[in-house]
C-alpha cells in the first residue's frame with residue numbers, strides 16, 4: 001500500500017462506520033452557552049464543571065500575571081522557566097492535597113505520558129482499569145513494561161492479575177471519576193490490592209479534582225485514600241488548562257531527573273500559573289462549595305428526570321451523565337435532534353467507548369440553571385418519542 005492508499009483507506013473506514021470526527025468552530029465553547037455562527041446553544045458538552053472558565057477573578061489573575069511576567073515562560077523549568085508563580089502554585093497544591101510535593105505539567109496527557117515513561121521499565125507490569133483514559137493506555141502501550149487490563153472497577157480481578165509473578169514493580173492505574181461513564185473507582189479496594197503486592201497506585205483524577213470531596217480535594221481525598229501518584233488536571237473543574245502530579249519528595253526528585261516532558265518542554269506560562277492559583281482559591285472558598293452544591297442539585301434533578309425516560313445510563317453521580325444508545329448512527333441522530341432544540345451535546349463513539357455503546361456524553365455544570373436541566377430533559381423526552 002502506498003502512503004496515499006493507506007491514508008485514504010483509514011479515512012474511508014471511519015466514514016463507513018459513522019465514526020468520522022470533525023471539529024466545529026465555535027465562538028465560545030465553555031460556560032453555560034456555546035455560541036456558533038451567531039446561534040446560541042445551551043452547552044452540555046464542556047468539562048468546565050464549576051463554570052470557572054469565565055470567572056472574572058480568574059480571568060483578571062491571568063491578565064495581571066501576563067502584565068507582570070509576560071506571556072511565555074521562556075524555557076523548561078530546568079533552564080529558566082520555573083518562576084515564583086510556578087513555585088507558589090506547586091506549594092499551594094501540595095498543601096491543599098496533603099502531599100509533600102506537586103510538579104506542574106502543561107497537560108494531563110503529558111503528565112500521564114511522562115510519569116509512566118519515567119517510572120516503568122521492561123521487567124515491570126502496569127495493571128490498568130480497562131476504561132482508563134487514552135493518555136494512560138497510550139503511555140502503557142508505548143512502555144516496555146507489560147500491560148494487563150482489569151475489568152472496569154473490578155478489584156477482585158485486579159488482585160488476580162497482580163498475584164501473577166512479576167520480576168519488577170507493579171503499577172495499578174485508574175481514574176478517580178471515569179471520563180466516559182462518570183462513575184467512580186473503588187479506590188480503597190484498588191489501593192489495598194496494590195499494597196498486597198507492594199505495588200503502587202496511580203489515580204488520574206481529571207474529573208474529580210475541584211468537584212468531589214471537601215474543598216474540592218477530589219476522589220482520593222473523598223474516599224480517604226492516598227495513592228502514591230495522584231494526577232490532577234486543570235482543564236476541567238479548574239476551568240483553565242495544565243496538570244500536576246502529587247507525590248513524595250523522592251518521587252518528585254526522580255521525575256525531575258527522568259520525566260522528559262518536564263526537561264525537554266517549555267513550562268506553562270507563568271501567567272497561567274497565577275490564574276490556576278486564583279482558580280484553586282475559588283475552589284477552596286465558600287463560593288466553591290456553593291458551586292459544588294449547585295452542580296449536585298443539577299445532577300440530582302437530571303437523574304430524577306432521566307429515570308422516567310427510555311434511555312440507558314450508568315450509575316454516575318458525577319457531572320458526567322451518559323445517555324447510552326448503542327449504534328453510532330442513533331447517537332448522531334439524537335445529538336442532531338437535541339441541537340435543533342438548542343442544546344449543544346456531543347455523540348461519543350468507538351473507539352473512544354467500547355463498540356455498541358455509542359452515547360451522548362452530557363456534562364452538567366454549576367453554570368447551568370435549573371431551567372436548563374428541565375429543557376434538556378424535555379428535549380430528550382421529545383427525541384425519545
Ligand SMILES: *Cc1c(COP(=O)(O)O)cnc(C)c1O
Pocket residue numbers: 106107108109110112133135175179204206207233234235241242243
Ligand atoms: C482530559 C483527561 C486527561 C487529559 O488532560 P488534558 O489536561 O486535557 O491533557 C487525562 N486523563 C483523563 C482521565 C482525562 O479525562
